[in-house]
Amino acid sequence: MSVLDKIYEKAKLNPQKVAFPEAANEKMMQAAFEAGKEGYIIPLLVGKAEDLRALVKERGYEESVFTFVDIEDEETTAKIIEAYVARPDTLLKEKALRRRMADPLYYAMAMQKAGEADVTFAGIDNTTGDVLLAGQMMIGLKPGISTISSIGLADIPGFEGSEESLLAVGDSAVCTNPNAEQLADIAISACETVQSLLGWEPRCAMVSYSTLGSGQGELIDKVTEAVRIAKEKRPDLNIDGEFQLDAAISPAVAQKKVKRESPVAGKANIVIWPDLNVGNVGVKLIQQFGHADVYGPMLQGFNSVVCDCSRGAPVSEIKGNVIISAVRAAGMKKV
Amino acid sequence: MDRKELEAKVIELVAMSYNKDAAELSTSTSFKDELKGASVQMVALVAEIENELDATITLQDAAGCETIGDLVDVVEEEM
Structure with missing residues (x-):
């Protein structure tokens, strides 16, 4: 089914x-x-x-x-x-x-x-x-949420992730260049969206070109700050990062690159892009090369x-x- | 309502929506540089203008305003 x-x-x-x-x-x-x-x-x-x-x-x-x-x-x-x-x-x-x-x-x-x-x-x-x-x-807007955003639900043939072939990704459609607080809110909203739609226990990875400090620069700083804000606002949710995409969704890569305990690394079922450039390109890569069906965008917030x-x-x-x-x-x- | 009264009213509504002190604002206050609000505050401001001044303006028009004075111009046109 x-x-x-x-x-x-x-x-x-x-x-x-x-x-x-x-x-x-x-x-x-x-x-x-x-x-x-x-x-x-x-x-x-x-x-x-x-x-x-x-x-x-x-x-x-x-x-x-x-x-x-x-x-x-x-x-x-x-x-x-x-x-x-x-x-x-x-x-x-x-x-x-x-x-x-x-x-x-x-x-x-x-x-x-x-x-x-x-x-x-x-x-x-x-x-x-x-x-x-x-x-x-x-x-x-929901109390405490600063921006509207969206996620899509990708069904990727051949992908063996923590929810089999499914992966929620966002934001690929709405919030153009979120600041750290908005990025944190996108992650929080995404967790709530998958909970309400699919009943999943959310494991949300905030992705970047760096894994836990392997790279440096302002693009990464935004993501690490967003992770900090998200954890502070919603300690009940599994939101973690910054991770590269492979460290987020592949247990083997996570084992090599993530040298601390993480409820998310290697088994993320939600991936949050750092901005809409990445998000839009990312979702199209999944569709074009991964031959995925992507349902949505589902508005959230x-x-x-x-x-x-x-x-x-x-x-x-x-x-x-x-x-x-x-x-x-x-x-x-x-x- | 003359121009001065309208300016004072719009400043009051901006102060309310952006949680600022009206005394700190003027028609030359910049939305982008000084108020630095998110779109949600601009939506609240548009709603307040509709409620208080009976002028329906679009969010695009409001978002296009650089200063509070520009916004007063847009509202004046709609009244």
Whole structure:
């Protein structure tokens, strides 16, 4: 059973409410329908309900699979606003919120914050920047986390790591040039993401071109400082470094290069890149030379799950990411 | 609200979002060099401007401002 099959099975056990603010988009509606019809999620279509119903009919989908959330319905809107502004950790007041909620993306996230949805899934019509801004404004960052970031889950044929062929890697998509504190937060968020999605005991390696002082320079200093901050902030998590990639994931190399006890060296199941140059190149090396499937990017750092998909994504990829985000949301409720 | 009042209000909101003393800030204060905030603080500032001044500005516009005075210009245009 592939990792995706296992995640799909998990989703079915506890389907989450996923809000789709771009439901009119044909690919998005199809992904929402398939994931809902097959029992993985409860799809909430957010927009002008009359228009959405007409599209559902025109495209031949069963209406009963969907819950329609009409952004023009005053009673529903008032209830969401009341619940949203009552929360202590929200930024917008009623008037500003109401103005923002004319946009389905903000409406969906207000619902999520108000507890009416578990995930907001967007990114096919809105840009990544739009989704990140709305997420920061409406959902907010987790306490103590300074940046949004992402991880991907790589399934690498022939790789025999501590989670067999799987390795979580990040950030390869969002945070361009993190400082030491942000890098520490990316590692912490990554540990929480794999816990909620896969139930792994995280072993997170912060990688560099040096292993425990074998090299010197400011590029390494950032990583060692990030390791220090991460350990100080979350001593309960297994975060260690700085390691070269091979020392992080190969027991034989770790044995040679890491001359102290480490719960991570040689058996890391998460690799954190030092910046986006490395991250983006790194993930493409895994894909191109390692012939890996890489699922994600999964956004992390938000108070609850916000998902941004690629604008060019096919329906199968959107559906996979919808289901992954739902499982993360269910997992976060347990943590 | 005249320009001076708007400047004072924006300075107050910047101080709140960046956790600074308003007396230390002026329209020439630089976001990048002096406030050194993360994007999360800029998002909080944009939200405060929406709440308090009824002006919806984009994060991109706000992030493009070099000084508090530039931000006052952007807000003034939207009001």
